[in-house]
Amino acid sequence: MLIDFAGLKPVQAYEWMSSLIVPRPIAWVSTLDAEGRPNLAPFSFFQMITGKPPTLMVCPLMQRGGKLKDTVQNIAATGEFVVNLAGPAQAQLLNATSFPFEAGVSEFEACGVEAVTGTLVKAPRVQGAVASFECKLAQLQPYPKEDPSCHLVFGQVLAAHVDDALLGPGGVLDPGQVDLLFRMGGEWYGKTQSENNFTLPRPR
Template sequence: MQLDFTQLSKAEAYRWLASTVTPRPIAWVTTLSEDGQSNLAPFSFFQVISDSPPTLLINTSVREDGSVKDTLRNVRETGELVIHLVSAAQAEAMNATAAWLPHGVSEIEHAGIATVPSERVAPPRVVAAPVAFECQLAEIMPYPAENPSSLLIFARVLLAHIDESVMQDERHVDPAKLDLVGRLGGTQYSYTRDTFSMIRPK
């Protein structure tokens, strides 16, 4: 089977990419608007892209009517965000925050998500998240430049919170204890608890 991506619609391209490039980590992102309204939303087009400086990347799509998501709007206004990783125990809560809510309605309040103040940035941190990265906006890049369908958020990590319960020792996280969920295609997700090891050849 071959797919000519130059001939696919945007929806078809998304469906094929999202169902084959898997599993994808999920960024669960808290932001605040300029007037202090909170927002919490999941993104599965997400990855670490640099360790120097430590930087995470989130892809936020432009809607058909040209509008953008509250996450992007808030990050543009304030330059701050907190990116959480989603454990299996939080999968349902994360999914609840993916609901389409009117602008200005807080997913944190709608889904009853417990949060605490962050230390370096204004957006709150999800209490139960096993890992949370307090971040400062580094750059927003429209892509493609000539007719953007996505806006890429480059987020520089300032401070990380890692739950002691997921640590193997003082320098290593235990993947089984971390127990994250990954995004597959359609309505499917996966767990990261089933792992194996390989040593890289010298």
């Protein structure tokens, strides 16, 4: 089957891509607005970019009518944010925070998510997250430049909070213990812990 994207509506292109480019990690992004009110929202268009400097990227889509997501507005105003990684046990809480609350409403409070004060940034992090990356804004740009449909948010990682249960001897992270919630297409979700996972050394 050949799919000519030139003939697709944006929503159709989104559905094909989001259902096939899987699994996608979920950035559960916590921010503060200019008045210091907390916000929490999940984004599955998310990935690490480089380790030098340690940088990740989150890509919030524009809302209908071209309105910016609260997350984008807050990051632009404060220059800080936290990317939290949720485990499967937090699936219901994470999904609840995707509701389109009015600006200024704290998803932490509305959805019963416990917040922890940030260490190097003012934005709070999620209590019980598998890991949380405290970030400062490195770059924020609309894409595409003409009639943007999203914003590319690059964050330089300042610090990470990691669940001690993931650490092996000598405090080294054990990848086999990391169990994260991830996004598939439509309403499908999954988790990284699976009996079908395997190791595969690179050829030398």
